[in-house]
Amino acid sequence: MNESVNRTAKRRMKKSDGGGDAITQGRFLKDDVELSCDVVVVGSGASGAAVACELAEAGQDVIVVEEGGYYRPEQYGAMRPSETLRHLFRDGGLTFVVGLEDSPMVNMTMGRCVGGSSVLTGGVCFRIPGFILKNWRDQQGLSMFTEEALEAAYEAVEAATHIERVPLEMRSESTNVFALGAERMGYELKPMHRNTKDCNGCGRCNFGCPHGAKMSVDIAYIPRALRAGARVFSDFRVDSLITKGARAAGVEGRIYNAPGLRKPGNTFRIHSKRVVMAAGAYNTPGLLRRFGLGKQSGQLGRNMTVHPGFRMMARFDRKLEGWKGALQSAFADAYEDQRITLTALYVPPGVLAATMKGIGREHIEKAEGIPNLSIFGGMVHDDPGGQLHHVLGKTFSTYRMSPRDREAMYTITRVMAETYFAAGAREVYLPVLGMAPVSSMDELNKINFRSIPAKRYECSSQHPLGTTRMGVTAEHSVVNPDGQAWELDELYVVDGGIVPSSLGVNPQQAIMTLATRIAWKLRERPLPTW
Amino acid sequence: MTEPQPSLLDAETLALSARGVPDADLVPPKDLTRPRAIAAALAIAECLFVSSSGPPPKARLNWLGRELDDFLERIGADARSSYLLGLFALSVLGPLLSISVTPLRSMDLEQRARALSKVESSFASGLLLAVKAMLCIIYYEHPDAAQSIGFDGRCMLATPESLLRGRNRADQEQVDE
Numbered sequence: 001m002n003e004s005v006n007r008t009a010k011r012r013m014k015k016s017d018g019g020g021d022a023i024t025q026g027r028f029l030k031d032d033v034e035l036s037c038d039v040v041v042v043g044s045g046a047s048g049a050a051v052a053c054e055l056a057e058a059g060q061d062v063i064v065v066e067e068g069g070y071y072r073p074e075q076y077g078a079m080r081p082s083e084t085l086r087h088l089f090r091d092g093g094l095t096f097v098v099g100l101e102d103s104p105m106v107n108m109t110m111g112r113c114v115g116g117s118s119v120l121t122g123g124v125c126f127r128i129p130g131f132i133l134k135n136w137r138d139q140q141g142l143s144m145f146t147e148e149a150l151e152a153a154y155e156a157v158e159a160a161t162h163i164e165r166v167p168l169e170m171r172s173e174s175t176n177v178f179a180l181g182a183e184r185m186g187y188e189l190k191p192m193h194r195n196t197k198d199c200n201g202c203g204r205c206n207f208g209c210p211h212g213a214k215m216s217v218d219i220a221y222i223p224r225a226l227r228a229g230a231r232v233f234s235d236f237r238v239d240s241l242i243t244k245g246a247r248a249a250g251v252e253g254r255i256y257n258a259p260g261l262r263k264p265g266n267t268f269r270i271h272s273k274r275v276v277m278a279a280g281a282y283n284t285p286g287l288l289r290r291f292g293l294g295k296q297s298g299q300l301g302r303n304m305t306v307h308p309g310f311r312m313m314a315r316f317d318r319k320l321e322g323w324k325g326a327l328q329s330a331f332a333d334a335y336e337d338q339r340i341t342l343t344a345l346y347v348p349p350g351v352l353a354a355t356m357k358g359i360g361r362e363h364i365e366k367a368e369g370i371p372n373l374s375i376f377g378g379m380v381h382d383d384p385g386g387q388l389h390h391v392l393g394k395t396f397s398t399y400r401m402s403p404r405d406r407e408a409m410y411t412i413t414r415v416m417a418e419t420y421f422a423a424g425a426r427e428v429y430l431p432v433l434g435m436a437p438v439s440s441m442d443e444l445n446k447i448n449f450r451s452i453p454a455k456r457y458e459c460s461s462q463h464p465l466g467t468t469r470m471g472v473t474a475e476h477s478v479v480n481p482d483g484q485a486w487e488l489d490e491l492y493v494v495d496g497g498i499v500p501s502s503l504g505v506n507p508q509q510a511i512m513t514l515a516t517r518i519a520w521k522l523r524e525r526p527l528p529t530w
Numbered sequence: 531m532t533e534p535q536p537s538l539l540d541a542e543t544l545a546l547s548a549r550g551v552p553d554a555d556l557v558p559p560k561d562l563t564r565p566r567a568i569a570a571a572l573a574i575a576e577c578l579f580v581s582s583s584g585p586p587p588k589a590r591l592n593w594l595g596r597e598l599d600d601f602l603e604r605i606g607a608d609a610r611s612s613y614l615l616g617l618f619a620l621s622v623l624g625p626l627l628s629i630s631v632t633p634l635r636s637m638d639l640e641q642r643a644r645a646l647s648k649v650e651s652s653f654a655s656g657l658l659l660a661v662k663a664m665l666c667i668i669y670y671e672h673p674d675a676a677q678s679i680g681f682d683g684r685c686m687l688a689t690p691e692s693l694l695r696g697r698n699r700a701d702q703e704q705v706d707e
Binding site for chain 2: 086198262
């Protein structure tokens with residue numbers, strides 16, 4: 001299929017070859033594809049969708065290419081968690097970051113679908129904390145990042161994604177008992193804000209909302225972008241960059257349309273005046289490396305922060321049925337000075353059962369106690385100890401936890417366990433592999449956390465950041481504060497990779513806001529001529 | 531053949547789809563893509579899910595096997611290789627740590643449970659967790675298994691109305707073709 005700039009022809013192509021939807025699904029295409037546009041956006045997650053929408057609405061001809069598949073809300077909403085894992089998650093949710101020295105192994109979950117990880121989050125939204133912006137200004141010279149300067153972009157994102165406060169009555173009993181413990185410990189849980197509309201609190205947002213209530217970007221931004229004329233292609237894997245002189249001029253790659261499951265078949269080539277990378281902090285560096293970039297500063301793929309997260313479970317005498325209520329309804333910032341945020345959460349029973357010690361009857365007996373379990377999580381506002389490595393075209397990652405982050409990990413474990421005992425828990429399950437549950441404060445006090453190897457901690461992350469960080473000099477960063485790559489004109493990065501430090505809070509809104517800010521700059525910047 | 535795509539369904543079919551896992555007997559038979567690996571996984575599952583009334587029903591294990599096979603087929607080569615490597619390592623470490631020459635699959639249920647318990651309390655506990663995680667996630671999606679642990683997750687399931695709401699929200703601003 002060759003270039004056809006005519007909009008009507010494009011629509012006909014979608015309908016005839018792309019599965020009858022406004023989004024063209026590469027898996028149904030039969031030929032090679034060659035197209036041209038003003039801006040090609042690589043990735044359709046939180047940042048890519050926001051940028052595509054803003055630019056398309058400003059009249060630019062935008063193409064979005066997404067490596068993952070396209071699943072409509074009524075499709076992923078009907079899936080079981082394991083089906084969501086196999087269809088919408090990268091690596092089926094089995095991506096691991098290898099812990100170096102005394103660091104935990106981190107299970108990193110990310111989306112690979114139209115809408116990206118936004119389809120698979122708990123919907124939690126935070127503005128960038130003021131003290132973080134101050135650090136960016138004072139320590140990294142990013143003087144333009146003030147709360148006032150970001151206000152308009154925040155408001156645009158909040159309106160587009162319908163960010164609202166989770167009402168108290170939507171808290172699950174699992175969260176309520178933790179709140180009781182927190183109150184007795186002298187700190188409070190605050191209501192979370194999420195991008196939801198008509199949510200009824202069913203506790204499985206992170207496997208794709210079954211009720212069409214989470215305003216993930218496939219609902220909040222992609223339809224707007226399509227209406228403004230953007231073209232969105234799923235199953236398109238970018239392999240290389242097209243350059244023209246000293247500037248980026250498009251991308252090319254393979255379409256997953258060969259016989260078999262997700263096998264690359266036909267090729268695509270998209271010529272553009274500008275390239276925007278939005279493949280996520282975990283994937284963009286690999287692509288940039290493949291494009292031959294990243295040598296100048298030596299920072300590409302480095303400085304990764306992950307917000308290492310730890311889940312605590314506690315058993316109570318009564319049934320809590322923690323799946324009834326919002327998945328993430330409250331948080332505590334009382335330990336912010338120790339670089340810790342505590343957040344409510346819930347996970348499906350199969351996931352809970354998996355972490356329970358025991359084989360056979362011992363396992364089943366514990367699993368039968370799931371209705372009596374409460375779960376809460378904590379994450380560390382971490383130092384940049386992660387790094388992405390690229391070997392033979394594959395990306396793998398390592399994480400070296402700093403000593404102060406390790407202390408924060410111990411503190412999270414202790415604080416959450418104490419909170420549960422204050423709430424009257426019978427048993428507390430520490431996030432330590434193979435460790436028997438702890439049944440009293442006395443027992444807890446006898447544990448020397450520092451003697452437990454960090455590798456035994458169950459650790460997960462959904463927030464990779466910082467791998468293409470922005471900065472004011474080419475020596476210390478990969479892109480400038482407007483997302484422009486230092487090494488190549490008209491190549492921009494807008495995803496979580498540009499965030500120059502960990503945030504200590506869920507980064508979804510921050511990523512969309514920073515991307516919106518860059519999109520607004522791009523609207524004003526003249527496009528190069530062919 | 532390209533990957534079958536969940537079709538755009540009418541409300542009635544959506545309701546059926548939202549009901550959860552179909553009855554094992556209604557699932558059409560399918561040849562497993564990697565029968566040896568699935569057999570190894572089911573040997574672990576069989577003793578992992580033993581309850582006071584014995585091992586899980588054969589039909590449920592077969593369903594679990596088919597689901598795991600499909601999962602492994604779709605998750606990409608890297609993750610699949612890691613999972614299969616984990617299964618292989620468990621099949622070696624289990625007998626090794628319990629000082630036995632009998633392969634894990636050939637051990638009786640009690641021996642197998644003892645061998646896996648040894649792995650769980652060893653340096654390789656993370657390995658067992660990774661394998662166990664997928665088995666548990668899928669196994670407890672079966673309505674009978676979920677019910678057996680007191681999980682009433684109906685509110686987590688979509689309803690025809692809620693699925694249609696998602697569809698309408700995604701559609702409302704798309705290009706009118």
